[in-house]
Amino acid sequence: MLKTFLVFSLCMVCIGGTSAAESEREPFDDRYCTTCHGTDGRGNEGVQAPRLAGMEPWYLRRQLENFRADIRGVHAEDREGTAMRPMATKLTDESIDDIIDWISSWDYIPAEATIKGGDPLRGRGLYGGCAVCHGANATGNQSLGAPALAGQNDWYLVTQLKNFLAGYRGAHPDDTYGAQMRTMVSTLRNEAGILNVVSYINLLSR
């Protein structure tokens, strides 16, 4: 220990300013998710950043990799996606592993319902198509690549469904699951359909 210290201080003397400055530089890591995604990744409506706590590790990985590879968050009209993509661009595989580990340490607490104007009864009918992949209780299904929807921020679900419908998300040729979503979401038809189905999902818990 002492030896390392001596060698180190000698370096500083001989090479001068640069190495001293380098060692004084502010350290950092890539654990900056909570600035946007809120306390323990519970989502922040103020910046439209969704809940990460409780998201499946395989789903997180796929999305982070899609953002990093410019598969998601590239359409100019996808406001939230285009905000997220540059934040993932420089993540290394190790950082992605670390972030996923970190996220799994947060408690899952379901989000509060915030949206108004949806009709959950009609939504139940529409949800039938979703249930095939996402499960009757919206708890997700890894083998089909479908994440849980229950407990997610409803405003986020609404935005994403709208984005799928308009082709702002899922249009990239390498976004296989996104393409599936685009087909499925067409059955919701319009904003009213989206509000209905999300207000039904709000009734499901996991």
Add this chain to the structure above:
Amino acid sequence: MPPLEVGVSKQVTRREFLNLLGAAGGTAAALKAGSALGLLPHTAQAATLDLRAANPAKRKVAILGAGLSGLTVAYELSKVGYECTILESSHRPGGRVFTVRHGDLIDEIGNRQYCEFDDEPHMYFNAGAARIPSTHRNLLAYCKELEIDLEVFINENKTSFMQDPALNGGKPIRNIDYTTHTRGFLAELLAKSLSAGEMDQPFTDSEAETLMSLIRSFGDLNEDNLYKGSLRAGYASGGFLEHGVQKDIIAMSELLKTQMGSRFLNASEGDTGPMLFQAVGGMDKIIEGFTNHVGHQIHYRSMVNAVEVKDDGIDIAYDQDGTHHLLQADFCFNCIPSHIMTGITNNFPTQYVDALKYIRRGTAYKSAFQAKERFWEKEDIYGGISWMSNPSKQIWYPSAGMHKQKGIILGAYDYIDGKLHTAMTQEQRIEAHLTDGEKIHPNYRNQVEKPITIAWHRMNHMLGCSARWQRDSDGWTHEEEELYRVLQQPVNGRHYMIGDQVSMHSAWQESAVMSAQWALADFDQRLQA
């Protein structure tokens, strides 16, 4: 004389013109009446806080965020015996008062940079706050009290440039050329419309004469009330040992090719009108002035993640070094940006949360370069701003360090909508500013180095440049004003939101200081009650 032409179809008659002038007369009359009734502000003093000494049983104060408003609260409350703890999530104090120097980290999420500027006192860049208007008296009062050296900030420089591909074949013209000729032409138009016919009401002969001489001098008209160029724009040659030769006029039709005038001519009015100041050595010297007194109270890398207001106090949960901590206090002052606060667990009343959620965040963007030599000084430019119609918009030349070898210049500033540059990679941003800047300074690309960019929308712990309360540019709606008043009031008399976000004039340090002072005065009054 034919009526003045405005646009293609609408013409202004002399009668309309005089009515307009009459309306101005009306304003003058109203002004007089107004001041007689005491409706107009008198030259006000900086606020003086007269806080009572802390009650020893209730003196613990939590301050969330070491922004200017948080530091103001810490400084004032410490003076009267409160025990303050400041929790700051980043590695530095000052928030949006951010001066970047050699070795500093610019913590943009996904695009971290270390500043490589030379390590010298004048080689800094004010990435956030940069100008202090002389009317921001509360901020200036702290500068005086904390003995912070100020110097003049040069906002307008007549030798700086304006550049627009539509104007002058894309070759930049000097500020002085644009302003002198534009004033000349405007004055000529005015003079013509006034002299064409007898001067009836609303003027007396002597008023009319004064007005005419004002117009003449505004535009430097000749004795026939015509604009024939002016030496105000400087000389084409000579002027000292030889006769000065007047520059050629730039035709009005040419000047009208650019839309920039409407931004350019008022760029040094209002909040950015003279006098403006900056802190000597960087705006964060102001922050240093505060931290000299309260710096020991700051816990860095301490990210607040829950605020619970209770009947007998307030609990703040925060993370530091990967562990959870709890801070229990009697009162709390919070300058965490509203859009971040909405993601932090809290038990605030619904209306209060609605107000926090209502505020949108701005996207201002700045960039800077180190110049290998002060090339602008060779073009007679010392300080000030050149304006471009391209997205980089501005080049700022430093207001200090004249005639030194190097200097730091601002290479882009989009204060209204920085989304374009924010969306780019670092390399794309820099290339854009070089391409834009070389339209003014042809050798720019070779003269600058060590670029930095600051996209406030993506800065860690900030995620925005300043609060946007108004959805419409028309002014505040009734609903917006109500939400603002809700946010200004404390929760349970214990938790105050502060910062320029709790003002009607965001994006100024003065507003951050005044919001803190407002909260402190309210706090003190409640304790007395």
